[in-house]
Amino acid sequence: MCLLRYFAAYLVLILSSAPAAAWGVLAHNTIAGLAQEHVSASVRQAVRALLQPDQESTLVDIATWADDLRDSDPARFRATGKLHYVNFSSDGCRYDPGRDCRNGECVVAAIQRNIAILADHSRPRAERADALRFVSHLIADVHQPLHASYRRDKGGNTVQLRYGRENWNLHSVWDSLIPNSTRRRWPDYAAALTAGVDKASAVGDAVQWAEESCRIVRDGSVYPAGERIDDAWLARMRPVAEQRMQQAAARLAAVLEHALSGRSH
Numbered sequence: 001m002c003l004l005r006y007f008a009a010y011l012v013l014i015l016s017s018a019p020a021a022a023w024g025v026l027a028h029n030t031i032a033g034l035a036q037e038h039v040s041a042s043v044r045q046a047v048r049a050l051l052q053p054d055q056e057s058t059l060v061d062i063a064t065w066a067d068d069l070r071d072s073d074p075a076r077f078r079a080t081g082k083l084h085y086v087n088f089s090s091d092g093c094r095y096d097p098g099r100d101c102r103n104g105e106c107v108v109a110a111i112q113r114n115i116a117i118l119a120d121h122s123r124p125r126a127e128r129a130d131a132l133r134f135v136s137h138l139i140a141d142v143h144q145p146l147h148a149s150y151r152r153d154k155g156g157n158t159v160q161l162r163y164g165r166e167n168w169n170l171h172s173v174w175d176s177l178i179p180n181s182t183r184r185r186w187p188d189y190a191a192a193l194t195a196g197v198d199k200a201s202a203v204g205d206a207v208q209w210a211e212e213s214c215r216i217v218r219d220g221s222v223y224p225a226g227e228r229i230d231d232a233w234l235a236r237m238r239p240v241a242e243q244r245m246q247q248a249a250a251r252l253a254a255v256l257e258h259a260l261s262g263r264s265h
C-alpha cells in the first residue's frame with residue numbers, strides 16, 4: 001500500500017513535469033486568473049452563466065481546456081490542434097492569411113471566429129461556451145512568442161536544448177520552463193503580476209498580437225546563444241514572458257467586455 005502510494009506520487013511527478021503543448025498550465029491559469037480579476041462584475045456573471053451547466057464557473061476553470069482535449073477528446077484535438085499557433089514563412093512578421101493561415105486553420109483566424117460566435121447572443125449556449133473556452137485559451141497562446149513565429153523551426157519545436165540533465169526544446173522552454181521558474185502557484189503569480197496588467201495595452205486584434213509575438217522572436221533574445229540554458233538565462237527571459245502574460249490578460253479581458261457585456265457589436 002505504502003509502496004503503491006509512493007509509486008503513484010512518483011508517477012504524478014513525472015507526468016506533471018512533462019513539457020506541455022502550449023503555454024503550460026501555470027501560464028494559462030495565471031493569465032486566466034488575471035483576466036478574471038480585470039473584467040467587470042457583469043462579465044464575470046455572464047461567464048458563470050455560460051459555464052455553469054458544465055459545472056464550471058471561472059476563466060481559470062477553462063484555461064487549459066483546449067489543450068486538455070488531447071486526452072479528453074483526441075478526435076476534437078486533432079481537428080483543432082492547428083488553431084493554437086501560426087507559423088510565419090518569411091522574416092517580415094507580416095501576417096498573410098492566404099499564405100500563413102490556409103483554410104482558416106491558425107490561431108489568428110480561430111480567435112476571430114470564436115470571438116464572433118461568443119458575441120452572437122442568438123447562438124446556442126453550448127456553442128458560445130466552447131467559443132469562450134477557445135477565446136480564453138487562444139488569446140493566451142498567441143502571446144507566447146513562439147506560438148507565432150517561424151515555420152522553418154516549427155516555432156522553436158526543432159531547437160533542442162539542455163537544462164541541467166534534462167532535454168527540452170525551445171518551444172516547451174517558453175511554454176513552461178520559463179514561467180515555472182518563478183516557483184509560484186498561479187494565484188500567487190497572478191497577485192505578483194496584476195499591477196502590471198495595463199488596460200491601455202488592450203489594443204489591436206489577433207493579427208497584431210501574432211505579429212508582435214513574431215517580432216519578439218525576430219528581434220529579441222528568445223533564442224539562447226548555445227544549446228545549454230541555465231537558471232540565470234531563464235531569469236533573464238522571464239520578464240519577457242510575464243509582459244506577454246499581462247498583455248494577454250488585459251486583451252482577453254477587453255475582448256470579453258465587448259463580447260459579453262451586452263455592448264457587443
Ligand SMILES: [Zn+2]
Nearest residue numbers: 022067084141
Ligand atoms: Zn494551446
